């Protein structure tokens with residue numbers, strides 16, 4: 001029986017979930033706040049964590065960071081209200097695997113849990129679930145991928161969370177001459193500071209407390225193939241130095257060992273922010289940036305992909321039909337209009353989740369507006385009508401709202417707010433000034 005921890009202050013809800021998952025052969029442990037959850041994850045092993053975003057003594061992100069800092073790679077699902085989706089997107093950058101929006105439908109939850117636990121077993125097997133899109137931006141994107149795939153250049157893939165950076169990296173690998181060698185993806189956001197070097201370069205027995213055996217690093221495992229480092233901006237300065245050396249000299253040295261090993265690995269990295277900002281604040285090494293930036297691929301957000309949005313909608317409907325054994329063929333015009341109008345801050349990941357839920361809630365082969373979260377309508381209505389064609393103004397309204405919301409959440413602690421928003425404090429101050437936020 002898989003052991004799952006749910007961290008949720010609404011005990012009635014937690015008990016309902018406990019009963020439901022119990023019937024489906026999952027054992028559930030309940031923690032009602034962060035304090036209890038910290039104690040449980042420190043002493044017990046879980047196969048999955050289900051964490052409410054808003055908790056009495058903090059947010060789910062605090063627990064997420066705690067778990068990742070301890071080097072645990074357990075899958076984590078964040079439960080959030082639809083209004084918090086933008087922040088939930090951030091949780092993915094910090095190493096959560098997925099998020100699910102409230103009100104939670106038990107069948108949907110079960111589906112996400114099963115998906116994650118099964119994905120753990122059968123990693124890297126999702127090629128057929130992907131499509132490229134037919135818009136001009138998609139054509140340009142895949143032209144660039146075709147062009148650089150044949151070379152051995154390092155590549156930076158930049159794009160918002162959920163835009164498909166990992167898929168782009170895999171495609172690049174599969175089109176390269178390294179295609180029959182390993183493609184290893186590492187989420188640097190899910191690596192603790194202490195364990196990152198050992199994960200990448202390996203260690204020998206006794207190199208540090210807890211190193212009970214020799215361990216091969218991912219560089220060695222990927223030898224001959226491609227190493228994909230997702231959320232590269234999260235690597236510590238010390239690991240950045242080691243990475244630069246590995247790239248320049250093509251040599252790695254496991255922690256605690258004198259032996260140097262030659263490696264032939266192509267590096268692709270992904271980032272959701274412009275690494276230039278990290279360089280300005282001194283958090284990202286300039287020399288490493290230039291070594292990585294032999295070619296840059298920018299993945300556009302979903303809201304800028306024009307007619308691809310509709311293509312992706314129907315693609316995800318088909319996938320959900322297969323997964324849920326449904327037969328949704330049509331989408332009611334109102335529902336479709338809303339799907340096309342919404343701005344998708346969580347990009348393809350959010351669209352996939354919303355569509356899956358819509359298919360699940362469709363009683364017949366016609367998907368209706370009632371299958372879409374009510375908050376989507378509210379979010380769309382909040383876009384000021386007078387300037388609805390002015391993209392810059394819309395983005396500014398969204399940005400201002402998000403900053404105000406985040407500041408309220410952290411009781412106006414600017415450092416915390418900047419961290420959550422993934423910008424530096426200086427940028428936060430200048431944006432607050434610009435939008436007249438006290």
Ligand SMILES: Nc1ncnc2c1ncn2[C@@H]1O[C@H](COP(=O)(O)OP(=O)(O)OP(=O)(O)O)[C@@H](O)[C@H]1O
Nearest residue numbers: 092129130131161162163164165166167348349352
């Ligand atoms: N081309 C695609 N076709 C279909 N689905 C896609 C495609 N690209 C991405 N997705 C969906 O979006 C999800 C997120 O994709 P992916 O993990 O590649 O994004 P990402 O940009 O790397 O996200 P993050 O920045 O959060 O790591 C995938 O699990 C998949 O369901």
